[in-house]
Amino acid sequence: MRVLIIGCGYVGTALGERLVRCGHTVFGLRRSIAGAADLSAAGIHPLTGDVTRPGDLATLPDSLDWVVNTVSSSRGGPTEYRDVYREGTCSLIAALSSVDIHRFAYTSSTSVYGQMTGGWVDESAPAKPAGETGRLLIETEQLLLSAVSARQFPAVILRVAGIYGPSRGSLFQKYLRGEARLDGDGLRWLNMIHRDDVASALHAALEFGQPGEIYNATDDEPVSQLDFFRWLDSQLKRGIPPTAGESETTGRKRGVTNKRVSNRKLSALGWRPAFPTFREGYAAAVGVAQKLAHEENRPSSKPGRLSLLD
Template sequence: MKVVVLGCGYVGLELGRQLTAAGHDVVGVRRSDAGLEAVADAGLDPVRADVTEPETLADVPDADWVVFAASSGGRGADAARRVFVDGLQNAVDAFAARESPPERLVYTSSTGVYGDHDGDWVDEATPLDPTTDKTRVLARAEEVALSAPFSSTVTRFAGLYGPDRYRLERYLEGPVTEGYLNMVHRDDAAGAVRFALERDVDDVLLIVDDEPVSKWEFADWLADACGVARPEKRTKAERLAAGDLSEAARRRILTSKRCSNERLRTLGYEFVYPTFRAGYRAAIDAYRRDV
């Protein structure tokens, strides 16, 4: 299959590598020279385009499958809207107008669209309740994807980690605020998208590993594995009272939930890193070598 990955970044590059290894022809779309160089280094066909500039999408070739994995660069809701809503609509319109439109679109969303569930379980059937401007943008983008004039899938990623994104210091140095962590290793995030493409999975798919974990429990496990003292703990009330939180940090504290991967497992996906215990092993080994 011919696959176009729009916004071929952290997950998109790994997805491209996996799809190429499986015999697919992959085009990685980025808007910067550095991004295009990374695409080429991954063995993919680099094409320059920007989803917020619809005229540039004419340079992107036709595809059987399109994956929208663009990032807003961690900026605010307005930037997110330009990329995830307007940019996604630009991509849908551009590919839908072609003589050979794609068979499937996959849009990569976030479990942030669920909002707060006070530690209860959520799955694909749980109603969305986004609590910030940015997560409301993400929920709106899901509507754009699912209303596309070709088959579409929304993949909701839990917290991504993996090479260059382990962030050990956050949990080793503390203080660590109570709540749950829902995680998925980059390789499995990409692997689950590849699985959704190859298995023609429709609708919504929650991509998270087998074990949502208490932040306090995770921090203690990580400290023990790294051979350092366990970090200081704080309750939500204590952390919120500090008053020095970014919007993203505040949202993480106030939106506690446990995400279920039952549908993904039932469909037959097999995780490379089923839990953080396997996924963090490389980072722990590197940490212990360096101290």
């Protein structure tokens, strides 16, 4: 297969590496040339271009089988979401109109489920996010679904949970820095997925996903915030974080939801996560943190290295 990964960053590079290992030819597009060496090292052909500039998309490779859109908003707000996700996807659909692709996969987010009651949600559950960024993700999904109906554009959508993995996992890093906080009683559910499992989920969606279908990509076991911290404490002996004060809970970008996201539909495609729960997924990072903590406790060591682990 000839594959183009648009926004070939954290997940895109892992996916590209995986596809190269399977013998596929992979192109990876980013805005700047800065990451080109990383892509080349992974066997991915680097391309530069910006999805917010339709002119840049005129020079995409003209023979492609699979296209994946893993562009991110680079931690931006509604303006970036609108430009990068909604308008960028619109430009991509137009740019690919003359290319006979077999599959297009897009990484949406489980943040589109605004549910607050802690119950299970699958793809048939209402996706009515409270915030503007979530609504822009839904509008992006709708653009793709309309293109599927109007002209058989072969789009498959993955709603991806909170991604963690090497150098990622914001709650874990906050825990190590002593900055993590519990929301209220800590019983809010977290839905997570390891980066390598997002890559394998995208691969499964490209191979077996049905155009016009939405699949949740999350691991097998949602965990409450409190249980996540309890497990980290059992491994690292750094205690349970305090409850957040009023000023720390306001102004969250994605709003607070409380739901357990089911991966049953994606599993029915034959996908299985290599890291079924956060315990397997964080084992390596916890091992490194334990080793650094052990070294810090030695009388001759320099203090503070643990805080560098991220």
